[in-house]
Amino acid sequence: MRSRGVVARVPAKVNLQLSVGPLGSDGYHEVITVFQAISLFDDVSVATAPVGNGLTIDISGQTSSGVPADSS
Structure with a gap:
């Protein structure tokens, strides 16, 4: 069987601010970010x-x- 795949170019960003608010009634925190x-x-x-075959991660660059x- 031939492997199928996809390649995506993902833009980088710099987080200028990341604020985590109080826990909401839905169990999640509100997150505010400026990037x-x-x-x-x-x-x-x-x-x-x-x-x-499990999961394999290859990193290059x-x-x-x-x-x-x-897992570290």
Whole structure:
């Protein structure tokens, strides 16, 4: 079976403010954020795998060696 997948370019942002409000009656906190889009992107690709192979995360790029790809 051939693997099917999709690639998406995801724009980066800088959070200038992130405020978490009190717990609401629905059990969730209100979140208020102010962010600025910047001219950096991540290319994210996702592909299917045969049943029973679990989940694999591969990270690549100039600074990828500092990003954990396990449960840490």
